[in-house]
Amino acid sequence: MTIISPSILSADFANLERDIKAVNTADWLHIDVMDGHFVPNITIGVPVVVSIRKITDMPLDVHLMIENPEKYIEAFVKAGADIITFHYEAVQDVSAVIKQIKSFGVKAGMSIKPKTPADVVFPYLNELDMVLVMTVEPGFGGQKFMQDCAEKIPAIRQKAHENLIIQVDGGINAETARICTFYGANSLVAGNYIYKSSDIKSAIASLR
Numbered sequence: 001m002t003i004i005s006p007s008i009l010s011a012d013f014a015n016l017e018r019d020i021k022a023v024n025t026a027d028w029l030h031i032d033v034m035d036g037h038f039v040p041n042i043t044i045g046v047p048v049v050v051s052i053r054k055i056t057d058m059p060l061d062v063h064l065m066i067e068n069p070e071k072y073i074e075a076f077v078k079a080g081a082d083i084i085t086f087h088y089e090a091v092q093d094v095s096a097v098i099k100q101i102k103s104f105g106v107k108a109g110m111s112i113k114p115k116t117p118a119d120v121v122f123p124y125l126n127e128l129d130m131v132l133v134m135t136v137e138p139g140f141g142g143q144k145f146m147q148d149c150a151e152k153i154p155a156i157r158q159k160a161h162e163n164l165i166i167q168v169d170g171g172i173n174a175e176t177a178r179i180c181t182f183y184g185a186n187s188l189v190a191g192n193y194i195y196k197s198s199d200i201k202s203a204i205a206s207l208r
């Protein structure tokens with residue numbers, strides 16, 4: 001089964017409840033947290049996640065594109081996150097951050113940016129629930145899919161335990177989704193493809 005996680009970065013934030021309910025046939029809800037330091041954009045913080053938690057039962061897939069993620073993990077768990085993904089490039093002690101996330105009983109994910117090689121994740125695969133392979137430079141929705149990033153997936157899949165989720169994020173549509181699942185991804189994030197579609201439910205179905 002492929003886990004579809006619509007990214008609300010492409011939703012209308014003035015109509016967020018409507019736009020979250022519109023994707024309720026998907027599996028998770030992807031929430032992009034950006035701090036203006038790790039990436040050149042500022043998006044969603046803890047109070048918004050608290051409000052989202054009240055209006056949906058979908059698992060909240062929180063993608064932290066922030067420096068010093070360890071300072072904010074507890075707050076995002078209390079806000080209602082079910083999966084917390086941090087960036088390899090943003091932390092010093094990877095194992096400590098994974099342990100911290102798992103100590104709260106939520107799933108731990110680690111992401112790598114396009115220029116980060118796949119092998120940096122190998123030492124941590126047994127501790128992780130998910131690896132997020134970015135297929136665009138993090139920071140903005142609506143960018144073009146980078147196929148060479150997806151080509152990192154087979155090496156990770158080959159070394160991974162059988163329950164590891166490999167997620168891709170950036171430029172995912174029905175066509176690039178097929179490339180990623182062929183390489184071994186089993187979770188797809190999509191923002192623009194889902195939210196800019198005239199038929200959201202069909203767009204979600206087309207990714208499966």
Ligand code: DX5
Nearest residue numbers: 007138139141142171191192
């Ligand atoms: C980019 C974010 C993505 C973004 C994807 O930094 O992590 O989740 O919303 O948007 P699309 O699917 O439009 O490329």
Ligand code: ZN
Nearest residue numbers: 032063169189
């Ligand atoms: Zn994301």
